[in-house]
Amino acid sequence: MASKKSGSEDGDKKGSSRLRIVVIALAILVVAGGVYIFLGRGAAPAPAEAEVVLTEPVVKGAVIRLEPIFINLKDERFLKLGMALQTTLVDKDAELDGSMALDAAIEVFSDQDIAQLVGGTGRSELKEQLIELVTESYGPQVTDIYFTEFVMQ
Secondary structure, three states: OHHHHHHHHHHHHHHHHHHHHHHHHHHHHHHHHHHHHHOOOOOOOOOOOOOOOOOOOOOOOOEEEOOOEEEEOOOOOEEEEEEEEEEOOOOOOOOOOOHHHHHHHHHHHOOOOHHHHHOHHHHHHHHHHHHHHHHHHHHHHEEEEEEEEEEEO
16 A cells, blocks of 8 residues: 555656646746847837839929018017018018018917917917918918017017
């Protein structure tokens, strides 16, 4: 009977040895997988790059400076606004009627709160609106607007 007991103990030892080996092997695989992912080799493949649509490059031409204007703001305040138009016109002596750009500036900035214009975000948003209106009016002749004066009182 003693021999049966030692046989079952050997079986228990062999079973527990195999279990330890399996657990250790799994632990090694998990650690190795973590290292593999951590080093970036297991990262998801990079998404396909978006197709690049080539368009004609915008040619920067003459910058045409407009005379500053005064625009009424809220609460009896005003804005002195000077602008320059970035054009695609190659001739440095080219002239462009700036009345549509000035009208757009009056439309965008009139009756605005001075607090909105003091902050960079509000001024940037209004400038984007102005650029949109001006580029719609002039078409491809005008590509951007630069403020040369922006004084509030």
